[in-house]
Amino acid sequence: MSMQESFNMFRKTWIDIDFDALEFNLKHFRRDNKELIFVVKANGYGHGDLKVSKFAYQHCDINWIAVSSLDEAYHIHKHVPELNILVLGYTDYQYIPIAIENNITLIIPSLEYAQNLPETSHGLHVHIKVDTGMNRLGCKTANELQEIINILLSKGVFIDGIFSHFACSDQKDGDMSKKQYNQFKEMVISSNYNFPMVHIANTDGSYIKDDFCNAKRVGLGAYGYSAFENLKPCLSLKTQVIAIKEIEKDESVSYGAVYHANKKEWIATIPIGYADGWLRRNEGRTVYVNNTPATLIGRICMDQCMIRLDEYVPIGTEVELIGPNMPITTIANETQTIPYEIITTLSDRIPRIYHYKNEIIGHCLTRFPSVD
Ligand SMILES: Cc1ncc(COP(=O)(O)O)c(C=O)c1O
Numbered sequence: 001m002s003m004q005e006s007f008n009m010f011r012k013t014w015i016d017i018d019f020d021a022l023e024f025n026l027k028h029f030r031r032d033n034k035e036l037i038f039v040v041k042a043n044g045y046g047h048g049d050l051k052v053s054k055f056a057y058q059h060c061d062i063n064w065i066a067v068s069s070l071d072e073a074y075h076i077h078k079h080v081p082e083l084n085i086l087v088l089g090y091t092d093y094q095y096i097p098i099a100i101e102n103n104i105t106l107i108i109p110s111l112e113y114a115q116n117l118p119e120t121s122h123g124l125h126v127h128i129k130v131d132t133g134m135n136r137l138g139c140k141t142a143n144e145l146q147e148i149i150n151i152l153l154s155k156g157v158f159i160d161g162i163f164s165h166f167a168c169s170d171q172k173d174g175d176m177s178k179k180q181y182n183q184f185k186e187m188v189i190s191s192n193y194n195f196p197m198v199h200i201a202n203t204d205g206s207y208i209k210d211d212f213c214n215a216k217r218v219g220l221g222a223y224g225y226s227a228f229e230n231l232k233p234c235l236s237l238k239t240q241v242i243a244i245k246e247i248e249k250d251e252s253v254s255y256g257a258v259y260h261a262n263k264k265e266w267i268a269t270i271p272i273g274y275a276d277g278w279l280r281r282n283e284g285r286t287v288y289v290n291n292t293p294a295t296l297i298g299r300i301c302m303d304q305c306m307i308r309l310d311e312y313v314p315i316g317t318e319v320e321l322i323g324p325n326m327p328i329t330t331i332a333n334e335t336q337t338i339p340y341e342i343i344t345t346l347s348d349r350i351p352r353i354y355h356y357k358n359e360i361i362g363h364c365l366t367r368f369p370s371v372d
Pocket residue numbers: 039088165201202203204217218219220221
């Protein structure tokens with residue numbers, strides 16, 4: 001393994017996270033001086049929510065993060081209490097006191113939610129969600145918005161922001177985004193309320209011209225992916241060969257015996273499988289063994305899979321599954337999915353190793369989590 005190990009990693013399958021890249025990407029999205037809300041839901045898009053949040057706060061001037069649930073918010077708040085946290089998803093009324101106690105900001109997802117807010121909501125901080133076309137969460141009309149504002153003020157709830165979400169932000173200058181943006185702007189203006197934070201853009205939405213909002217919520221771009229710009233991917237997935245054998249023509253490999261060798265072939269086994277988020281749809285795809293392309297053959301098992309090689313390589317040879325040779329965008333195209341799905345399904349079983357300025361500055365091992 002190329003890096004100096006300062007900890008025990010019992011299985012040599014790991015994710016490298018490049019914090020120089022994260023810093024570069026976050027600074028890139030800061031250039032317009034809008035408040036940058038760094039989206040770290042789903043374990044920081046698989047990168048490790050505590051680590052990326054703490055790094056972003058300490059090195060990249062990030063003061064706001066967004067998560068999907070109060071669980072995620074509470075977890076991060078306990079370790080990085082300096083950060084302001086916005087919960088983008090729905091929160092049950094019974095947990096509102098936890099949000100208040102821990103200074104966590106919730107959303108108002110509908111008029112009905114505002115109407116039924118209990119008395120215990122006094123002192124809660126919220127952003128109101130406006131639905132401009134996703135038809136997921138949010139109020140839809142100016143009248144509903146006005147009613148929500150009145151209810152919240154009467155219940156002693158602090159209205160700190162208002163926001164919406166693009167449905168088709170990856171279509172540059174798309175009509176849908178323009179329609180949503182204009183509708184959002186009109187609704188906010190018509191409410192006559194001075195919202196401290198106003199935001200609609202996600203990563204790709206932040207390339208839409210916007211002279212109205214003062215904040216944006218960026219997830220995927222911070223981790224290095226955008227439909228419009230070359231950013232710096234933070235994540236690489238690597239493993240090592242743990243067994244190698246030469247098989248005869250017509251011998252089969254893996255479950256179902258669906259793969260048969262065409263001739264004498266070298267088959268290497270690597271310790272990663274679908275339980276790691278390395279899903280069965282990767283069968284037949286290319287990985288890089290010592291920077292040389294090789295094919296994943298046979299069914300992907302729960303914890304292991306096999307590669308066909310042109311020649312023998314020793315046990316311990318490094319294999320790149322995601323990285324400079326094999327970008328996530330290529331994998332997404334080849335497996336008919338999106339980068340979001342690939343990175344968020346990489347399981348907690350894989351240790352994350354954090355690199356910054358040519359040093360390992362932290363790690364997160366499954367069974368031995370560490371936040372320092
Ligand atoms: C409401 C909301 N805002 C912002 C984001 C971040 O989007 P992106 O990762 O494209 O920047 C998401 C992502 O799913 C979201 O659901």
